[in-house]
Amino acid sequence: MNSIETAACAFREMGCDVLCNEPMKLHTSFKIGGCADLYVTANTKEQLACALDYIKKNDIPLMFVGNGTNMLVSDKGIRGVVLRLGGEFCDISLVDDTTIRCGAGALLVAACRFALEHSLTGLEFAYGIPGSVGGAAFMNAGAYGGETKDVALCCECLTPNGEFITVENKDCDFAYRHSRFSDSGELVTEVTFKLEKGNAEEIKAQMEDIMGRRKDKQPIELPSAGSVFKRPEGYFAGALIQECDLKGCTIGGAQVSTKHSGFIVNIGDATCSDVLDLVAHIQDTVLREKGVQLECEIRAVGDGV
Numbered sequence: 001m002n003s004i005e006t007a008a009c010a011f012r013e014m015g016c017d018v019l020c021n022e023p024m025k026l027h028t029s030f031k032i033g034g035c036a037d038l039y040v041t042a043n044t045k046e047q048l049a050c051a052l053d054y055i056k057k058n059d060i061p062l063m064f065v066g067n068g069t070n071m072l073v074s075d076k077g078i079r080g081v082v083l084r085l086g087g088e089f090c091d092i093s094l095v096d097d098t099t100i101r102c103g104a105g106a107l108l109v110a111a112c113r114f115a116l117e118h119s120l121t122g123l124e125f126a127y128g129i130p131g132s133v134g135g136a137a138f139m140n141a142g143a144y145g146g147e148t149k150d151v152a153l154c155c156e157c158l159t160p161n162g163e164f165i166t167v168e169n170k171d172c173d174f175a176y177r178h179s180r181f182s183d184s185g186e187l188v189t190e191v192t193f194k195l196e197k198g199n200a201e202e203i204k205a206q207m208e209d210i211m212g213r214r215k216d217k218q219p220i221e222l223p224s225a226g227s228v229f230k231r232p233e234g235y236f237a238g239a240l241i242q243e244c245d246l247k248g249c250t251i252g253g254a255q256v257s258t259k260h261s262g263f264i265v266n267i268g269d270a271t272c273s274d275v276l277d278l279v280a281h282i283q284d285t286v287l288r289e290k291g292v293q294l295e296c297e298i299r300a301v302g303d304g305v
C-alpha cells in the first residue's frame with residue numbers, strides 16, 4: 001500500500017469521508033481542476049482533530065476548502081489532502097435573541113435563511129454569495145454595502161498546533177477580501193454572528209431584491225468563481241475591462257462574461273491554464289491602456305500555480 005492509500009485507510013478509521021484521486025472540477029463552482037490525491041470530509045471535532053494530527057505527524061500537504069466558489073484549481077490537481085468540513089460543522093443554531101452560531105461548513109445562504117426565519121436582520125447582504133460560512137470569514141466576503149466583518153462577533157478556529165481558539169472580531173484583521181485566516185494557517189470551524197431584531201417581511205424583501213439584482217447583472221447561469229479581480233481603489237474592475245474592449249474575449253473555454261466583465265466564465269471545458277492566460281491578458285491590457293494594476297480576488301491553488 002502506498003502512503004496515500006495508507007492515509008485514506010487511517011482517515012476512514014477516524015470516521016471521515018474519503019475520496020481518492022478526486023476530480024476537483026466536481027467541487028468548484030468554476031468546474032475546473034485536476035484531481036486531489038485525497039478529498040477528506042471531517043464531520044465532527046474529534047475527527048477533525050485526529051485528521052489534522054495525522055496530517056501533521058506524516059507531513060502531508062494540506063489545503064482547506066469550503067464550497068469551492070472562490071478557487072481556481074490547477075489542471076494538475078492538488079497533492080496531499082484537501083480538507084472540507086461536513087456533518088456537525090454545518091449546524092446553525094440560536095445562541096440568544098439576536099445571536100446565531102454557524103458551523104463553518106454551513107452555506108452562507110443557509111445562514112441568511114436561518115436569520116430570516118428568526119426575523120433577524122444584518123445578513124441580507126450575503127444572500128446569494130455561494131460560499132460557506134468558513135470561506136466567508138476567510139475572505140471577509142461582502143456585497144451590496146455589507147461585509148462579513150460587520151456581523152461576525154467572533155470566529156472559532158483550529159490552530160496549526162491543534163488547539164481550538166476563539167478569535168474576537170477585532171483580532172480577525174478583517175480587511176477588503178482579507179482576514180487573519182488568509183495568512184495564519186488556522187481553520188475556521190465556527191462563526192458567531194451578532195444580528196438585530198427586524199421585520200421578517202422587510203428582511204425577505206431585501207433578500208429577494210439582492211438576489212434579483214444578482215440574477216440581472218451576474219452570469220450565474222454559467223460556471224465561474226465570481227468577481228475575478230479585487231476592486232481597484234477609485235475604479236471598478238468590470239468597467240475598466242469593458243472600456244478596454246475585452247468583453248467576450250475568449251481563450252480556450254474561458255471567456256470574459258458578456259453579461260458582467262468582472263467575471264470570467266467557463267463556456268465549456270475551460271482549463272486552469274485558459275483562465276490564467278485570460279487573467280494575464282486582461283491584466284496586461286488594463287495596465288497598458290488604463291494604467292491600473294488589477295489584483296486577483298480568486299485564489300489559484302494546486303500543483304504548479
Ligand SMILES: Cc1cc2nc3c(=O)[nH]c(=O)nc-3n(C[C@H](O)[C@H](O)[C@H](O)COP(=O)(O)OP(=O)(O)OC[C@H]3O[C@@H](n4cnc5c(N)ncnc54)[C@H](O)[C@@H]3O)c2cc1C
Pocket residue numbers: 029063064065066067068069070071104128129130131132133134135136137138139140141142143181186187188189218220224225226227299
Ligand atoms: C456566482 C458567484 C458570485 C459571487 N459573489 C460574491 C460576492 O458578492 N461577494 C464576495 O465576497 N464573494 C463572492 N463570490 C466569491 C465566493 O463565493 C466568496 O469568496 C466565498 O466567501 C468563498 O467561500 P467558499 O466556502 O466557497 O470558499 P472556497 O472557495 O472553498 O475557499 C476560498 C479560500 O478560503 C479558504 N477556506 C475556505 N474555508 C475555510 C475555513 N473553514 N477555514 C480556513 N480557510 C478556509 C480556502 O482554503 C481558500 O483559500 C462569488 C462567487 C460566485 C461563483
